[in-house]
Amino acid sequence: MKGKVWKYGDNVNTDVIFPGKYTYTLMPPEEMARHALEDLDPEFASKVRPGDVIVAGRNFGCGSSREQAAACLKAAGIQAVIARSFARIYFRNAINLGLPVIQCPEAVEALEKGDEIEVDLQAGEIRSDKGNFRFPPFPESVIGILQAGGLIAFTRQKLREKGII
Amino acid sequence: MGKTLSEKILSLKAGREVKANEVVTVSPDFVLSHDNSAAIIQEFRQIGLKKVAAPEKIVIVLDHVVPAASEKHALNHKIIREFVEEQKLPHFFDIEAGVCHQVFCEQGFALPGLLITGSDSHTTTYGAFGAMAIGIGRTEMASIWATDEIWLRVPETIKFNLKGKLQPGVMSKDVILRLIGDLGAEGANYKAVEFAGEAVASLSMESRMVMTNMAAEMGAKNGYFEPDALCLEWLRGRARKEFEVIYSDPDANYEAIYEYDLSSLEPQVACPHSVDNVKKVNEVAGTSFNQALLGTCTNGRLEDLEMAVRILKGKRINRRIRMLVLPASRQVYLEALKRGWLEILAEAGAVILNPGCGPCLGAHMGVLAPGEVALSTANRNFKGRMGSRDSAIYLASPATVAASALEGQIVDPRSYL
Numbered sequence: 001m002k003g004k005v006w007k008y009g010d011n012v013n014t015d016v017i018f019p020g021k022y023t024y025t026l027m028p029p030e031e032m033a034r035h036a037l038e039d040l041d042p043e044f045a046s047k048v049r050p051g052d053v054i055v056a057g058r059n060f061g062c063g064s065s066r067e068q069a070a071a072c073l074k075a076a077g078i079q080a081v082i083a084r085s086f087a088r089i090y091f092r093n094a095i096n097l098g099l100p101v102i103q104c105p106e107a108v109e110a111l112e113k114g115d116e117i118e119v120d121l122q123a124g125e126i127r128s129d130k131g132n133f134r135f136p137p138f139p140e141s142v143i144g145i146l147q148a149g150g151l152i153a154f155t156r157q158k159l160r161e162k163g164i165i
Numbered sequence: 166m167g168k169t170l171s172e173k174i175l176s177l178k179a180g181r182e183v184k185a186n187e188v189v190t191v192s193p194d195f196v197l198s199h200d201n202s203a204a205i206i207q208e209f210r211q212i213g214l215k216k217v218a219a220p221e222k223i224v225i226v227l228d229h230v231v232p233a234a235s236e237k238h239a240l241n242h243k244i245i246r247e248f249v250e251e252q253k254l255p256h257f258f259d260i261e262a263g264v265c266h267q268v269f270c271e272q273g274f275a276l277p278g279l280l281i282t283g284s285d286s287h288t289t290t291y292g293a294f295g296a297m298a299i300g301i302g303r304t305e306m307a308s309i310w311a312t313d314e315i316w317l318r319v320p321e322t323i324k325f326n327l328k329g330k331l332q333p334g335v336m337s338k339d340v341i342l343r344l345i346g347d348l349g350a351e352g353a354n355y356k357a358v359e360f361a362g363e364a365v366a367s368l369s370m371e372s373r374m375v376m377t378n379m380a381a382e383m384g385a386k387n388g389y390f391e392p393d394a395l396c397l398e399w400l401r402g403r404a405r406k407e408f409e410v411i412y413s414d415p416d417a418n419y420e421a422i423y424e425y426d427l428s429s430l431e432p433q434v435a436c437p438h439s440v441d442n443v444k445k446v447n448e449v450a451g452t453s454f455n456q457a458l459l460g461t462c463t464n465g466r467l468e469d470l471e472m473a474v475r476i477l478k479g480k481r482i483n484r485r486i487r488m489l490v491l492p493a494s495r496q497v498y499l500e501a502l503k504r505g506w507l508e509i510l511a512e513a514g515a516v517i518l519n520p521g522c523g524p525c526l527g528a529h530m531g532v533l534a535p536g537e538v539a540l541s542t543a544n545r546n547f548k549g550r551m552g553s554r555d556s557a558i559y560l561a562s563p564a565t566v567a568a569s570a571l572e573g574q575i576v577d578p579r580s581y582l
Binding site: 013016021025059063066067070087092139141156164 | 188211212214235241244284285286300303305308528545547554
């Protein structure tokens with residue numbers, strides 16, 4: 001799937017991805033998407049298109065463990081987040097929700113806002129006019145979760161295999 | 166080569182000898198969640214199990230928006246209470262108890278050698294008692310409720326060797342701010358941090374909790390102190406289960422060791438809009454602000470309130486400043502009440518709030534307007550966190566916040582004691 005790049009800097013934290021004031025109520029994903037990146041880029045929620053990609057600097061998703069910070073981007077149609085590095089809770093949350101998070105500093109260096117790119121998870125490659133960039137394949141533990149479509153589906157699958165449900 | 170505390174705890178849990186960077190599947194001793202339990206319940210239902218795997222391990226504390234600020238928040242709480250009843254969960258603390266991290270420790274769930282996961286980033290707090298305590302997300306918590314297990318990578322460890330003794334008016338908050346400033350917000354990402362050295366003996370358990378709480382702000386997976394006599398004394402009569410004290414081996418492998426002398430440390434402040442933007446208080450002295458916040462899971466304990474009382478007793482905070490006091494728990498609130506401290510703070514002009522998280526995350530009870538500035542004892546100063554996206558937050562110790570509230574501008578608190 002092809003999409004356009006939204007480019008941000010280092011330490012994009014969970015508060016600016018999804019403000020705390022919306023966190024402790026049950027909210028459907030489409031509503032979460034309307035608040036995505038609200039305090040960092042007020043234009044994002046209304047202009048993002050399915051298949052778009054976020055490209056950011058170091059420590060993306062630092063701060064709170066709030067999972068809406070991953071859920072709102074997925075609901076907004078973001079197909080992957082590419083960063084120099086990710087904060088550990090965010091990395092797990094994104095994988096657990098089936099949102100691919102890709103560490104690829106070379107791509108971050110080259111890509112700019114509005115660039116059209118294609119992310120190939122199977123091949124481990126990002127393709128664009130600025131060049132093609134390889135990223136290392138996900139570890140086995142992560143592939144299982146992504147293939148199942150997230151941790152809930154993965155857990156259901158495991159419990160079924162064990163005959164528990 | 167010996168092992169670190171994290172390697173030892175995860176080896177015990179995994180039933181085999183493991184080292185940093187291996188992946189283990191393990192069963193935690195306790196798991197914490199709060200107002201986000203309603204979302205966890207929703208995820209848990211999707212898995213298709215009727216009963217949680219280990220009800221005795223689940224600890225739920227309502228604290229993030231208490232009492233409910235809106236009908237939606239009230240519904241959120243109601244869903245959780247009904248689930249607690251349905252699943253017969255034994256460790257539920259409703260809105261009167263306080264902030265989850267303080268309640269979890271006071272109630273004796275944070276114990277040496279335990280593996281604890283919590284769906285809150287500041288779960289790292291429990292390492293003050295020698296536990297391995299790790300923040301996770303809500304989907305992951307739903308999966309633990311269903312399976313009683315989680316996969317974890319064994320972390321490398323960074324050690325801070327602390328020497329000397331803090332000057333009066335300099336607090337453990339100043340220490341952890343300095344360390345975060347030096348290491349950076351990502352400096353300990355995916356890693357464990359060990360706080361060690363001769364200075365530790367002079368730090369109260371409350372002071373240690375400040376530092377493990379904020380280990381999360383350098384990206385750490387877990388942060389800990391090795392239990393000593395003071396720790397074991399604190400736990401006497403509280404511990405919810407038997408525990409084995411675990412220490413790092415003397416020849417354990419550390420990724421890095423940093424030395425700090427606390428004797429020369431000055432009061433520190435984290436400037437907007439990141440926790441690692443740390444300066445000496447004296448570098449920003451004179452900065453004006455609108456709202457002072459004393460409290461939260463970082464600095465809402467008795468020694469924090471006592472520090473503010475020493476500075477504010479018999480005085481009136483500056484008329485331009487709104488000061489909020491948010492004790493960390495009901496136990497702290499009651500004790501401060503009995504000692505007359507809440508009266509002193511209220512007489513000085515502070516607003517005493519019920520224990521909870523509200524203003525720290527901009528949920529309710531004191532949010533900021535555009536252009537406003539807060540000086541807070543909390544742990545995070547991200548843009549917009551306490552309200553408007555055009556507001557700003559400085560983080561400092563209770564001493565700095567109290568003295569600055571008195572003056573209406575940021576000041577070095579040392580001359581006020």
